[in-house]
Amino acid sequence: MTTMTTRPGPASRLSALTKVVEHGPGRLDRKLLNEANALLQQAGERLKLSSEHTVVALAGGTGSGKSSLFNAISGLELSPTGVRRPTTARTHACVWGLEGAGPLLDWLQIQWRHRFSRASALDKGDSQLHGLILLDLPDHDSIRALTDTEADRLIGLADLVVWVLDPQKYADASTHRRYVTELAGHEAVTVFALNQADKLTKEELAELVIDLNDLLRREGVEHPSVVPTSAVTGRGIESLRSVIATAVARRRAAIQKLEADLHRLEQRLSKAMPLGEALSAPSTVDEARRMGLTDALCDAVGVPAVGEAMENVYAERSSQWVGWPYPRWFSKFRSDPLKTLRLQDVGEEIRGITTGSVTAQSAEVANAVQALADGLSVGMHPVWRSAVHQAARSRVGQLPQALSEDLAEVAPQLDRVPAWWRVLQVWQYVLVVAFVAGLAWLGVGLLMPGQLPPALELLGDSATLPWVGLMMASVLGLGALSGIASRNFVELGASRERERLEREMRRRVGAVSATMVVEPVERELARHHAFYTAMRDLSA
Secondary structure (H helix, E strand, C coil): CCCCCCCCCHHHHHHHHHHHHHHCCCCCCHHHHHHHHHHHHHHHHHHHCCCCCEEEEEEECCCCCHHHHHHHHHCCCCCCCCCCCCCCCCCEEEECCCCCCHHHHHHHCCCHHHEEECCCHHHHHHHHHCCEEEEECCCCCCCHHHCCCHHHHHHHHCCEEEEEECCCCCCCHHHHHHCHHHCCCCHHHEEEEECCHHHCCHHHHHHHHHHHHHHHHHCCCCCCCEEECCCCCCCCHHHHHHHHHHHHHHCCHHHHHHHHHHHHHHHHHHHHCCCCCHHHCCCCCCHHHHHHHHHHHHHHHCHHHHHHHHHHHHHHHHCCCCCCHHHHHHHCCCCCHHHHHCHHHHHHHHHHHHCCCCCCCHHHHHHHHHHHHHHHCCCCCHHHHHHHHHHHHCCCCCHHHHHHHHHHHHCCCCCCCCHHHHHHHHHHHHHHHHHHHHHHHHHHHHHCCCCCCHHHHHHHCCCCHHHHHHHHHHHHHHHHHHHHHHHHHHHHHHHHHHHHHHHHHHHHHHHHHHHHHHHHHHHHHHHHHHHHHHHHHHHC
16 A cells, blocks of 8 residues: 655645745855845735635747737637737736635736726627636737836746747747746646647647747756647637636636745755755754863863862872871971972962963964864855854954953862861871870880879889880870871862862853854754755645
8 A cells, every 4th residue: 555645735845945034144155035025025925815716927028929829718808909010118917806805906006008808698608718818918929028027026926927929939939938847847837839720730730839848848847738739720729718717717827837946946045055954954962062162161261270189289288287297397397398299389370260371272262162163063054164164263362361250260279278188287286296295104104213293103113114105105106196097088179169160160061162153053963954954845
């Protein structure tokens, strides 16, 4: 069982075209955009007007017999014909069924004195033409047409166009160049009347019909409808009336014309902006690329270096508060490790963040933004690729300063002393006091045995001295162990401080980059996706 697919109606395609026009400025050629806007306006106005009437325009050059054919179809002498130089200066309209046709005729801008109605009892035989508005257009190649675009305007507005061709000028280059080559896809709403057939023999007429069909096919009209006619003898008039009556009865000529106009415009749009793999391009900036941009900007700002310096300064400053005091006191007799490691300079550099003296490297920032845009615009049309790059760079000049100002708010507080440092320092000095007390006890017991008052005899008791020595050894061991433990805690604390600082700096860098880079890029990506989604819907 085969599944039948139906082409979306003009309403959905017009909606898609509206979105193409909405997202196309700056991306599409201005001429194409103007044509699309004009088609949207024309379609909107035509669809609001009478759907019970079909506008059929007779178009042709001077001398083609167009007005005579108009009179023959209408059965009345409505449009003037000339002898020396027959020309039509103003559009004439003949309406079969005037009710509801007024607003449509007003939209076509047909003057009141050139409107005629076939609505009398004598016209009952023309009931198959009820709903027809037949127009006799000005000659498109007349002198007046050089300054008056009425013919061109109405050819574009008509639901069905009948091209009346002169046997002697049916291959006229100006007609084919200006009009026929634009008819590809409009076969359903275009008829070619090879008029004045009475001037040709049967063989000549057959040869001309074949030649005209071949010429039209070469110019892109795949299935031309050619009707030989003669307003003089009446030949082919009924055939032409039948073609027109079929279009009128179906009440679809206006929709078919609109669909053909949409198809032609869609082909031109597709040539300018091929769909291809456009919809496979990202419509948002994925998390991996966001993180990549944040990493690159963090490197440009120097977040890892600041974090490392912070960790080193934190560890070195802790030595003033924690650790076994004796080694710290002895270290004063050695060179200053801060100066040896040049950590004072690093500390000054970190402090510089708070004053804005440390800024992001502009070149590295630009490279990071460029890399993001390059990755997102792979495979895009050059116009859209350029737009993505412009969006990414739209605020790149402000980005280094914005990063520096934002990071200044999270600069490390180098004079901050954690509470546990103070607690550990108290504990260490308690051990120092205990060791000094034990040392005094040993000194008294060894140097003044039996010489102390009765209340202090215990201090001079030789039996307690080994226990005092053991206590002192324990104090020293406990102090050494607490020193080692404190150093481990310091390293862990320094690592956590570094992680906290880098995490907060990364968060702020990510927030700034999201606002100044990612958001403009995502707007452009969303516009790109919406544009090509509309292009896909338009061509569906």
